Amino acid sequence: MAYPESQQSALQTLLWDLIPGDGKSIGNGNLRRQLIEQAKSRFHVVLDLDDYWKLRDSLLRAGKIKKGQGKGGSVSRVIAEPIRATSGEAASNEIEEETAEEEGLYEPLLRTIRTFYAPDYEITDFVCEKTARQGRRRTGGTWTRPDITLVAVRNYDFAASKSLEVITFEVKPLDSFGIEGAFEAASHSRSAHRSCLLVQTSQETDYSVHAAFERLTSECRRFGITLITFFDPTDYDTFEVVNEAELATPAPADIDKFIREQLSDTGKDHIRRLLR
Numbered sequence: 001m002a003y004p005e006s007q008q009s010a011l012q013t014l015l016w017d018l019i020p021g022d023g024k025s026i027g028n029g030n031l032r033r034q035l036i037e038q039a040k041s042r043f044h045v046v047l048d049l050d051d052y053w054k055l056r057d058s059l060l061r062a063g064k065i066k067k068g069q070g071k072g073g074s075v076s077r078v079i080a081e082p083i084r085a086t087s088g089e090a091a092s093n094e095i096e097e098e099t100a101e102e103e104g105l106y107e108p109l110l111r112t113i114r115t116f117y118a119p120d121y122e123i124t125d126f127v128c129e130k131t132a133r134q135g136r137r138r139t140g141g142t143w144t145r146p147d148i149t150l151v152a153v154r155n156y157d158f159a160a161s162k163s164l165e166v167i168t169f170e171v172k173p174l175d176s177f178g179i180e181g182a183f184e185a186a187s188h189s190r191s192a193h194r195s196c197l198l199v200q201t202s203q204e205t206d207y208s209v210h211a212a213f214e215r216l217t218s219e220c221r222r223f224g225i226t227l228i229t230f231f232d233p234t235d236y237d238t239f240e241v242v243n244e245a246e247l248a249t250p251a252p253a254d255i256d257k258f259i260r261e262q263l264s265d266t267g268k269d270h271i272r273r274l275l276r
Contacts, residue, residue, distance in 0.1 A: 007045060008058070014038055015055050016077075019065060025074040028056070063115040102147075102173045106130050108233035109171060109198065110148055116236035118150065123165075125274050126152040127267040132171075146188050146195075147171040149262055153274040162275055165247075166255055168192040172199045177212035182219040182227075189224065191258035193247045196226040203231050217242055224248065 018034050019026055032052045039045045056075065059065045068074035107130070114128050132147040146168035154163050168188040172181045176199060185197040197220060207213045207229070220227040224245040231238040250258075259268060 007043060008055075010043065011035075011039060011045070011047075011051075011055055012058055014042070016059060016064065019075060019077050021077060023076055023079040025068040025070065025076040027070050027072055027074045028052075029072045031056075031075065062119040102171055103132075105171050105173060105198075105200065105233050106132060106147060109169070109230075112233060112236050112239075113148060113150060113169065117239075118152070120236070123150070123152040123154075125155070126150055127263065127270050129263055129267050131262045145262065146192075151259060151263065151267070151271055153271065164255060164259075164271075164275075165194075166192045166250070166258065167194045167196065169196045169198050172197065174200045175202060176200075177210065177216045179216055179219045182216060182223055182225055185220070185225045186223040189248055189250075191250050191254045193250065194226055194245065195224075195248075196228055198228050198230060200233070201229045201231055220245070 015031070015035050018031055018038065032049070035052055035055070036047045039047045056065075060067070060075075064078055065075045066078055068076055110128065110130055118124075118126055118128070128148065128150040130147065131145055131149045148169040148171065150167040150169070152165040152167070154165055156163070168185070168191075170181060170185040170188070172178075181197050181199065185195045189195040199216075201207060217227055219225075220243045225243070226241065226245045227243040229240050229242055259271065263271070
C-alpha cells in the first residue's frame with residue numbers, strides 16, 4: 001500500500017533515525033523490516049517493498065546516505081568531515097575561530113547548498129558558485145555581489161518549457177544580527193528570484209527573545225528576504241528557515257546581466273548547455 005505524500009517527510013525522518021548515527025552500515029533487509037514495523041506501530045501506515053525503495057532513494061538523492069556492500073546491499077549515513085582534523089580543546093577553539101569568520105564559511109556552505117539545499121528544493125540541474133571576493137573583476141559593485149549564487153534550470157514536462165531560477169545567498173558569521181545583512185540581501189533581489197540571508201547562530205542562545213534578531217527577522221519580512229539560520233555549516237540538519245519569502249519575478253534583462261557579471265565562464269557555459 002502506497003503511503004500518503006503528506007506523510008513522506010515523517011517517514012523519511014523515521015527511516016533516517018533507523019540508520020546508525022555513527023556511520024556504520026545496515027542491511028537493506030534489516031532496515032526495511034524495521035521501517036515497516038515502526039511505520040505501522042507509530043503512524044498506522046502499511047508500507048511495502050516499493051515504499052521502502054522510494055524512501056531510501058529519496059535519502060540517497062539528498063546525499064544523506066550512501067550505498068554499501070553486503071547481502072542484499074546496505075546503506076549508511078554520510079558523515080560530514082570536520083573542518084580541521086586536530087584534537088582536544090585546541091581543535092574546538094580553532095574551529096570556533098574559523099567558523100566565526102565569514103570567509104571561512106563560504107566553502108562548507110557551498111558544499112551544503114549543493115548537496116542538501118538543492119535536493120531539498122527539488123533542484124536537480126544547476127550551477128552553484130562562490131561569487132564573493134572576485135578581485136578586480138567587474139561585477140557591478142560590492143552590494144550587487146552575493147557571497148554564493150545558485151542558478152537552477154527547471155524543466156516542466158507538461159508546459160514544454162525550461163526556466164531559470166536565480167537564488168542568492170548573503171552569509172553572516174556567528175551572531176551577526178545587524179540589519180545591514182537584510183539590506184545587502186535585498187540589493188540582490190533585483191536580479192534574483194529568491195534572495196537568502198544565511199546567519200550562523202550559537203546552539204546555546206534563545207533567539208526568540210533576542211531583540212536584534214527579532215528586528216532582523218522583521219526587516220527580512222519587509223524586504224521579502226528568506227532568512228536562514230545555521231549552527232554547523234556542514235550539517236544541513238542545523239539549518240532553519242526563519243522566514244521564507246515568496247519567489248520574486250525579476251526582469252529577464254536583469255537576470256541575464258546578473259549571470260553574465262557574476263558567474264564564471266565555466267558556469268555560464270554549463271547553464272547554456274542545460275537550457276538547450
